[in-house]
Amino acid sequence: MSIFNPGTRALHQKLGLWIALMGLVLALPCSALAQTSLFTGVVEAIWGDPLPGSSDAGHFRVQLRTDDGALISIPSLGPERAALAQLAGSRVELALSEGTADQPAVQFLRVIPSDQGDAMLGGAVTGSQPWISLLCKFSDVAAEPQDLGFFQGMYANQPGGLDHYWREQSYDLIDVLGSTAIAWVDLPQPQTFYVPTPGSGTDANLNKIFDDCTAAVDAVVDFGNGGNPFVGINLMLNERLDCCAWGGSRFATLDGITKSWRTTWNPPWAFANEAVIAHEMGHGFGLPHSNNFDDDGNPYDSHWDVLSGATASAVSDPVYGLLGKHTLAYHKDRLAWIAPAQRFEPTVDGSYHITIDHLALAATPNYRMARLNVPGSNVYYVVEVRDQVGDYDGNLPGNAVLIVQVDSGRQEPAWVVDADTPPANANNNEGSMWRVGETYVEPGGGFSVEVLAATANGFQLQIVVGNPPLDPVFEDGFE
Ligand SMILES: [Zn+2]
Incomplete structure (x- = not known):
């Protein structure tokens, strides 16, 4: 019923989406096959952002630019709609059926390998x-x-x-x-x-x-x-x-x-x-956007990411106004800007001591992020450090460790965890900043992150994954 052909590149990036889409496609009722239209073209993804500081909603469109120049909205695929944005720039074949209530339904979406299709916009940018x-x-x-x-x-x-x-x-x-x-x-x-x-x-x-x-x-x-x-x-x-x-x-x-x-x-x-x-x-x-942790549908209330509250806690320039700050480590990793050696990702249970430096630092022998997976879950966490330094991050809410929950099926995959109950409306708050002496414990007990000490450019952390052995692993030699 549906066929998903990998492009010659970026297979691993698209595979998760195909699997997700496959599940949805197969779940469609067979009666929806009655009237099917087939389109070929290139996927476009566009975000609409209201005036900063307004409480207006953001907007998101995923559409197909057909070979004859028409524009077709790709109907909602539920949570996978956000992942669909990663196909922007890909050449696809899209089959739509009548669906229900004037809303067409996707029968299948097939990526067509081609030179143009390989120019995917959702992957590495270098x-x-x-x-x-x-x-x-x-x-x-x-x-x-x-x-x-x-x-x-x-x-x-x-x-x-x-x-x-x-x-x-x-x-x-x-x-x-x-x-x-x-x-x-x-x-x-x-x-x-x-x-x-x-x-x-x-x-x-x-x-x-x-x-x-x-x-x-x-x-x-x-x-x-x-x-x-x-x-x-x-x-x-x-x-x-x-x-x-x-x-x-x-x-x-x-x-x-x-x-x-x-x-x-x-x-x-x-x-x-x-x-x-x-x-x-x-x-x-x-x-995409990132978000804070209040789940209010407003993707502009995180102060830690230019891709959320763009002008929040921003540095001001006399000519160009408020400047962009850094984006989250999760986004940098998506664009392949974080070297594998600077991404700490433990694969076995253990107690690890590591140093993570702040994201604005031009070069570092230490880590820029830790990725901590949750067994049996598609959700994972990214630990990063942000300091009030430099031309762009100089006005952030504080020097702190951030714990970022990532769910790639969400419209905004990355949410900055907030310890407050309920989470604050805006995350320029202590609840979103992990400081020396504080410990975050993943709700399922999969891991914990303790902030041990501040360093010149970041923080020393103890990360405990699962049921660790008695002897801790000292990744960078300090005790
Ligand atoms: Zn936006």
């Missing part, structure tokens, strides 16, 4: 990642909220600039060198043509904005960038969109290059604080 900012004015709005120099300078390799920022985030595994911006151009239509209700709703025509904005600059922009094609496009608009700024991917052909372009759509309030642009570019790199 190397040079040049972006271009396109500044586009609605035809009835004359304002130019910032000048060209502002947008060009935003990519600088100096503190506060996005090249500097992404180099530090990735430990120099990526840069955005060669990124640029081009002067304001006019869109052919007025604001309400693209955005029927500015400032609310979700009906901004992101497709038309992308198409018209890239067409408006076509005469002056080579998206092939002289042989070093841009990977991403930051669309900067001169007035509001709908509820949100948006970030994700768009499959399109520009200057003869057909691929999934990392893409963001930004109203003026987005580029007023560079943290929002960093957040949207993070979606462009395939990252």
